[in-house]
Amino acid sequence: MTTTHPPQSTPTTPSSHFDAAARDWDQRPMSQQLAAVPPLLLAHLPLSPTDQVLDFGAGTGLLATQIAPKVAHVTALDMSAAMLQVLDEKGVANITTHHGDIFDGLPGRYHAIVSCMALHHVADTAALMRAFAAALHPGGRIALVDLYAEDGSFHGDNAAKGVQHLGFAPEALQAQAEQAGLQGIVFTGILHMQHRNGQSYPLFLMTGHKP
Numbered sequence: 001m002t003t004t005h006p007p008q009s010t011p012t013t014p015s016s017h018f019d020a021a022a023r024d025w026d027q028r029p030m031s032q033q034l035a036a037v038p039p040l041l042l043a044h045l046p047l048s049p050t051d052q053v054l055d056f057g058a059g060t061g062l063l064a065t066q067i068a069p070k071v072a073h074v075t076a077l078d079m080s081a082a083m084l085q086v087l088d089e090k091g092v093a094n095i096t097t098h099h100g101d102i103f104d105g106l107p108g109r110y111h112a113i114v115s116c117m118a119l120h121h122v123a124d125t126a127a128l129m130r131a132f133a134a135a136l137h138p139g140g141r142i143a144l145v146d147l148y149a150e151d152g153s154f155h156g157d158n159a160a161k162g163v164q165h166l167g168f169a170p171e172a173l174q175a176q177a178e179q180a181g182l183q184g185i186v187f188t189g190i191l192h193m194q195h196r197n198g199q200s201y202p203l204f205l206m207t208g209h210k211p
């Protein structure tokens with residue numbers, strides 16, 4: 001596994017929260033619930049052994065490590081160096097970690113872009129959808145997991161954690177994806193996360209493709 005760093009990175013949201021949380025990330029109860037996401041996502045995302053895949057906001061690789069055995073290569077993009085360090089230590093040969101903000105550019109083009117719980121940290125999701133569309137090969141697919149609209153209680157301290165959206169209304173994200181040129185957008189409820197505050201928070205899987 002190799003790590004690439006852009007010459008300069010200008011993060012749009014603070015990575016300090018994730019840098020501090022990285023070492024214990026995989027042991028957190030919420031992360032252990034997110035371990036259910038990869039098989040559910042893979043059931044909706046056809047992949048081939050020759051595919052190049054981007055995991056946006058890959059963190060410690062809870063998703064990337066499960067996708068890597070099924071494809072040629074996964075680029076794990078994240079602006080938290082500490083999260084990527086934990087992923088690097090897992091030693092998966094066909095994962096390259098890329099440290100940077102997606103809006104500083106991407107190192108390649110992809111047959112699929114996946115993401116888990118990173119969209120709500122991006123203020124301009126319309127620009128994010130345009131970045132995804134630009135980085136996909138024709139026929140390439142997206143498979144994105146995040147929170148349905150919530151009341152702000154999921155993260156608690158939203159500002160300190162760089163939360164830009166209290167979940168999403170599917171129709172708003174769908175419109176942004178379609179304006180970016182993506183098609184066949186479908187939302188599927190895939191998981192309810194049980195929070196220690198006693199509430200249950202549903203997650204969606206958003207799929208679609210570039211014509």
Ligand SMILES: C[S@@+](CC[C@H](N)C(=O)[O-])C[C@H]1O[C@@H](n2cnc3c(N)ncnc32)[C@H](O)[C@@H]1O
Pocket residue numbers: 012013015018031034056057058059060061062063077078079080083100101102103115116117118121122
């Ligand atoms: C809640 S964590 C999820 C990590 C991992 N996908 C998981 O499910 O455990 C969100 C991640 O997205 C990253 N992130 C947020 N905005 C980003 C951006 N603009 N460019 C790159 N990474 C970003 C953060 O650094 C963080 O590691």
